[in-house]
Amino acid sequence: MTLLAKSAQGKGGPDAIFAYSDMANKRAAEVGRENITNATLGTFLNAEGKVLTLKTVEESMHGLDFAESVNYAPLKGLPEYTKAVIDAAFGEYRPAGYIAAVASPGGTGALHNAFYNYLNPGDVAITTNYCWGNYRTMLREMDCTLETFPTFEGEHFNVKACLDKAEEIASRQQTVFMVLNTPAHNPTGYSVSDSEWDEIIAGLTKIAENGKNNVVLVVDVAYIDFAGKGGRGFLQKFSNLPANFLTLVAFSLSKGYTLYGYRLGALIAVSSSAEVIAEFEQATAASSRATWSNCNRAAMMVMCDFAAHADKKAAFKAEQAALSQQLVKRAEIFNTEAKACGLVTLPYKAGFFVMVPTKSIEAAKEAAAILREQDIFLVPLGQGLRVALCAIVEEKVTGLAEKINDAVKKAENKH
Ligand SMILES: Cc1ncc(COP(=O)(O)O)c(C=O)c1O
Numbered sequence: 001m002t003l004l005a006k007s008a009q010g011k012g013g014p015d016a017i018f019a020y021s022d023m024a025n026k027r028a029a030e031v032g033r034e035n036i037t038n039a040t041l042g043t044f045l046n047a048e049g050k051v052l053t054l055k056t057v058e059e060s061m062h063g064l065d066f067a068e069s070v071n072y073a074p075l076k077g078l079p080e081y082t083k084a085v086i087d088a089a090f091g092e093y094r095p096a097g098y099i100a101a102v103a104s105p106g107g108t109g110a111l112h113n114a115f116y117n118y119l120n121p122g123d124v125a126i127t128t129n130y131c132w133g134n135y136r137t138m139l140r141e142m143d144c145t146l147e148t149f150p151t152f153e154g155e156h157f158n159v160k161a162c163l164d165k166a167e168e169i170a171s172r173q174q175t176v177f178m179v180l181n182t183p184a185h186n187p188t189g190y191s192v193s194d195s196e197w198d199e200i201i202a203g204l205t206k207i208a209e210n211g212k213n214n215v216v217l218v219v220d221v222a223y224i225d226f227a228g229k230g231g232r233g234f235l236q237k238f239s240n241l242p243a244n245f246l247t248l249v250a251f252s253l254s255k256g257y258t259l260y261g262y263r264l265g266a267l268i269a270v271s272s273s274a275e276v277i278a279e280f281e282q283a284t285a286a287s288s289r290a291t292w293s294n295c296n297r298a299a300m301m302v303m304c305d306f307a308a309h310a311d312k313k314a315a316f317k318a319e320q321a322a323l324s325q326q327l328v329k330r331a332e333i334f335n336t337e338a339k340a341c342g343l344v345t346l347p348y349k350a351g352f353f354v355m356v357p358t359k360s361i362e363a364a365k366e367a368a369a370i371l372r373e374q375d376i377f378l379v380p381l382g383q384g385l386r387v388a389l390c391a392i393v394e395e396k397v398t399g400l401a402e403k404i405n406d407a408v409k410k411a412e413n414k415h
Contacts (some may be wrong), residue, residue: 075103
């Protein structure tokens with residue numbers, strides 16, 4: 001028997017990432033956290049397995065007027081916040097055009113507002129075949145589906161597959177809706193290069209100019225603050241695009257400000273049309289009102305605090321850069337050792353995760369089981385193992401590539 005509405009039946013169920021994380025936590029309780037390697041979750045952790053926090057954010061948060069911080073915020077977000085979030089997202093690479101931001105609960109809320117307002121029920125969104133699983137979950141909630149194209153061709157982004165897929169969708173759906181999680185993609189750590197972006201934008205512009213289709217491109221920048229120098233330059237390329245080519249940037253404070261649970265982000269729209277931006281603000285604010293209402297005012301106030309005080313902002317940026325540098329070190333160790341022992345990984349540029357491809361889904365699961373015997377916990381995601389470098393300190397990264405290599409070889413011999 002089910003009491004669920006038809007549309008709600010069959011959804012949900014166990015989540016692979018949390019299932020593996022639970023196994024790791026269970027084992028940690030038995031033998032001690034220091035004796036296991038838990039590279040399952042996408043949270044930046046320290047040696048004690050605690051979330052790494054930023055002092056500057058903490059101090060700003062503690063300095064807030066409590067009564068003010070608990071109050072409702074305006075639906076679109078505090079005006080100083082939306083201004084600050086646009087600055088934070090684009091830095092010195094603000095594209096030319098009309099720009100507006102509407103606050104959201106994390107990057108997830110931003111994506112929700114993008115999906116909900118620019119797709120009709122039954123529509124298809126497209127993204128890379130290696131992708132964050134929650135896109136599919138969110139789209140299902142709206143009676144939409146996700147179709148993918150191969151992420152890579154050799155060491156590079158598969159621009160041809162991306163544009164072929166866009167053309168295919170254009171032949172059966174008015175709005176070509178594409179999500180690209182870059183820079184520092186989850187789960188591979190790839191960042192689309194500037195020249196690849198030029199080709200993608202040119203191809204999508206051609207579709208927008210064909211007299212039949214519109215284009216909505218969502219750039220999910222959840223990891224942009226870990227993309228290193230040059231990670232933002234591509235954002236300026238969204239200048240002066242046709243009015244029916246809308247760029248939406250899904251920004252999150254979860255990773256870059258280590259405010260995961262505070263749930264704050266924004267959906268930022270860039271367009272050459274004032275009308276498109278006005279309707280974006282009206283529709284997404286209405287969705288916010290209808291879904292979660294307003295967002296976390298305290299987290300907004302932290303961002304406003306940085307925007308209003310150059311010294312605090314500089315200290316925050318320095319601390320954030322140091323955090324990002326820790327990740328660079330972890331990745332350098334892993335990737336150098338991987339190369340030395342012959343472990344194949346997907347092309348990594350920056351970010352929280354490295355992805356080790358396997359020949360089959362079964363081989364990925366088997367390799368994860370072999371590693372688990374050694375108290376190493378990684379998540380098998382499709383045909384590969386995701387290594388959450390964000391979750392393990394340098395000492396735990398050292399030697400890991402070789403162990404993964406051995407496990408993958410054994411698993412692939414079996415499957
Ligand atoms: C690819 C990607 N996009 C967006 C998000 C959004 O995260 P949040 O809703 O916590 O901001 C995440 C978080 O894991 C992610 O991995």
